[in-house]
Amino acid sequence: MEKTTTTTPTVKPSSPSLTLPWKTRILLSIISTATDAACRTDGTVNRRLLNLVDFRAPPTSKSTNGVSSHDVVVDKTRNLWFRVYVPTQHAGDDLPVIVFFHGGGFVFLAPDVMAYDAVCRRFARKLPAVVVSVNYRLAPEHRYPAQHEDCFDVLKFLDDEDNGKKALLPVNANLMRCFLVGDSAGGNLAHHVTQRACEYNFRRLKVIGVVPIQPFFGGENRMESEILLEGTPLVSLKRTDWTWKAFLPQGEEFNRDHPIINVSGPNAVDISKINFPPTMVVVAGFDALRDWQMRYYEWMKNSGKEVYLYEYPTMCHAFYIFPELPESRQLIDQVKEFVHKVSVSVSVSSNNTILGNNGKMGRSP
Numbered sequence: 001m002e003k004t005t006t007t008t009p010t011v012k013p014s015s016p017s018l019t020l021p022w023k024t025r026i027l028l029s030i031i032s033t034a035t036d037a038a039c040r041t042d043g044t045v046n047r048r049l050l051n052l053v054d055f056r057a058p059p060t061s062k063s064t065n066g067v068s069s070h071d072v073v074v075d076k077t078r079n080l081w082f083r084v085y086v087p088t089q090h091a092g093d094d095l096p097v098i099v100f101f102h103g104g105g106f107v108f109l110a111p112d113v114m115a116y117d118a119v120c121r122r123f124a125r126k127l128p129a130v131v132v133s134v135n136y137r138l139a140p141e142h143r144y145p146a147q148h149e150d151c152f153d154v155l156k157f158l159d160d161e162d163n164g165k166k167a168l169l170p171v172n173a174n175l176m177r178c179f180l181v182g183d184s185a186g187g188n189l190a191h192h193v194t195q196r197a198c199e200y201n202f203r204r205l206k207v208i209g210v211v212p213i214q215p216f217f218g219g220e221n222r223m224e225s226e227i228l229l230e231g232t233p234l235v236s237l238k239r240t241d242w243t244w245k246a247f248l249p250q251g252e253e254f255n256r257d258h259p260i261i262n263v264s265g266p267n268a269v270d271i272s273k274i275n276f277p278p279t280m281v282v283v284a285g286f287d288a289l290r291d292w293q294m295r296y297y298e299w300m301k302n303s304g305k306e307v308y309l310y311e312y313p314t315m316c317h318a319f320y321i322f323p324e325l326p327e328s329r330q331l332i333d334q335v336k337e338f339v340h341k342v343s344v345s346v347s348v349s350s351n352n353t354i355l356g357n358n359g360k361m362g363r364s365p
Contacts, residue, residue, distance in 0.1 A: 002060070004343045008123065012261065013323055014265045016282050016285065016313045016314050018104065018232065018268055018285075018286045018314060018315075018316060019314040019315075020233075020316070020319075020325070021325075022323060023324060024322050024324060024325065025233075026036075027231075027322070028233040028318075030053070030233055031053075031234065032122045034049070034052075034053045035108065035234075036049065036238065036239070037049060038050045038108075039107075039237045039239075039242050043242075043245060043246055045107060045108075045140065045141075045246075046141060047189075052330070054108075054109070054110070054113050055113070055114045055116065056113060057112055057113075057117035057118075058112070059071050059083060059112075063088040064121075065121070065125065066087060066088055066089050066125045067085050067086065067087055067088065067121045067124045067125050068085075068086050068088050068119070069083055069084060069085045069086070069117075070083070070084055070325065071083050071084075072084060072168050073191075074153065074154060074157045075153070075164070078137055078142075078146075079135065079137065080134075080135065080136065080137070080150050080152070080153065080154070081121070081131045081135045082111065082132050082133055082134045082135060082154055083111045083112065083117070083132075083135075084130065084131070084132055084133075084168070084169060085105075085120050085121055085123070085124035085127040085130065085131040085132075085133070086124065086130055086170050087124045087127075087129070087130075087294055089128075090128045090172070091167070091170070091172065092172070093128065093172060093179075094131050094172055094174050094177075094288065094342060095128060095129050095139055095170075095172050095174060096127070096128070096130070096140075096174060096177040096178070096179060096339055097123075097129065097130050097131075097132060097134065097158075097169070097173050097174065097175055097177065097178045097179070098123055098128045098129045098130070098178075098179050098181050098283075098339075099132045099151075099154065099155065099178060099179070099181070099185075100120055100131055100133040100134065100181050100182060101136070101151055101159075101180070101181070101182030101185075101186030101189040101190055101193070102116045102133065102134075102135055102180070102182070102183070102185075102186050103183040103184030103185045103186045103187070103216070103318065104138075104184065104185055104186075105184065105185050105216065105239070105240070105243035105246075105247070106139045106144075106147050106216075106247045107138055107139050107140065107243050107246055107247070108138070108242060108341075110135050110255065111133035111134065111135050112135075113225060115255070115321045116321070117132065117133075118323065119320070120133045122323070122332055123143070123181070123332065123335070125331075126332050126333070126336055127335065127336045127339055129179075129339065130170060130172075130173040131168055132148075132154070132158065132169075132338075134150065134151050134154050136150035136151055136189075138151055139243070139246045139247045140246035143245050143246075143247060143248065143249045143250065144248055144249060144260060145260075147185075147247075148188060148192055148193060148196075150190060150259070151187060151189050151193045151195055152193050155178075155200075155202070155205060156200075156202075158175060158178075158205055159175070159202045159204050159205040160303060161202055161203065161204065164204060167256070169338050174205045174207070175204050175205040175206070176204070176208075177206070177208055177343050177346070178205050178206055178208065179205050179207070179208065179209040179210065179211060179339055179342075180193055180194050180197075180207055180209075180210045180211070180214065181210070181211040181213070181335070182211075182212060182215075183214055183215075183318065183321075184213070184214055184215065184216045184317065184318065184321070185216045185243075186213075186261070187212030187213050187214060187215025187216060187296065188212070188215050188216045188217060188260070188261075190210050190211065190212045190215070191210065191212050191215060191263060191279075191293070192260060192263070194207055194210045194276065194277065195269065195271060195274065198274045198275055198276055198277075199274070207277055208277050208278075208342055208343070208346045208348050209277050209278050209279070209338065209342040210276075210277055210278075210279045210280070211281070211282070211335055211338065212279070212280075212281055212282070212293075212296070213260050213282040213287065213320065213331070214283065214284055214287055214293060214317055214318070215280055215281070215289075215292075215293055215296065216289065217262065217264075217289065217292040217293065217295075218240060218244060218256050218261045218262060218275065218289070218292055219256050219261065219262035219265050219292065219294055220241045220255065220256045220257045220262070221263075222237070223245065223291035223292055223295075224291055225238075225287070225290040225291040225292075226288050226291070229286060229287070229288040229290070230288065232286045232287070232288060232316050232317070232318065233286075233316040233317060233318075234252035234317045234318055235287060235288040235289055236288065236352075237288075240289075244256055244261060263296060263299070264295050264296050264298075264299030264300075268299070270303075271300075271303050271305065272303045272304055276300075276303075276305050277342070278305075278306040278307070278308070278338075278342050278345075279300055279305060279306065279308070280307075280308050280310060280335070280338045281293060281296065281297045281300070281306045281307060281308065281309050281310065281312070281336075281352065282310045282312070282315060282320075282331065283297070283309065283311050283312070284311075284312045284313075284315040284316055284319055285311065285312065285313035285314060285315065286314070286315060286316040286317075287315075287316055287317040288317070292314065294309075297309050302336070310331070310334055312327050312331070314327075315327050319331045
């Protein structure tokens, strides 16, 4: 297979500059060092080493800073569960449901890791929304499609009427206003699970929006950003290649143009005829995956989808999990605006469909 690189530079590392405080830089360095040390040359992961730095947060049944949380088991045999975050000061409001998929290259992290627990609390409190954060199986112990199956199974679990009677979510959680949100590998999951949800007949749940935050995509070609931004925090060719190899099924030829990786590549699924919901794509200027994410945005747009691009020129991969950064707070606000905008649009569209002309079923002109 011929491997080529793009010819048009899209990233200039010298201008603008990566602006991070020393506290954030130190934390990113620790994360990168621990990740590299845990990745063995034989393709396995040293989970024991990771447990030394993966600090976990328990659920809080009592409201803490305006949010309570509890865990729900979907399938004990595959350790499939999710954590629910409820904004306690909005008990009387009709709230959207955010189904959140964490990052970590499909290999690392979990909903109860402190950084993701804190992020989901912020989403729940600031939007406000009921957040469902999914614990999916990790590679290489569980390879594709385990992660995508787990995340889609959570949607089916939420849609099940019998589970709805168990009060697993608060009564004001509106599953007809469901958004799939994820960062990095979770952004990959958000896209593919949404695509599958568009073709599934849910009874109580409707995905009306998707937010891939710096989604983890790739391909056989080396993009300009992957080359120019080598050495920026967290993402490198060595790390991404290692995680893709750990993720893809054994026995298959390793090919980064697999449609689950290169979502807009030569083997891409044609989504032009799929009723894909409005999409908010988040890109950072110092993320080595930037060009893949921009290609995804352009592909969505060329496929006729309603897609919005939000750029952070001076930020790196995973910037938004660091609450000390103003850009992190800005992103939460922009997700809030997107959720509100889409919710209002869907509500108006639904009302027009119900009323139609002279109160009859149909769409108004």
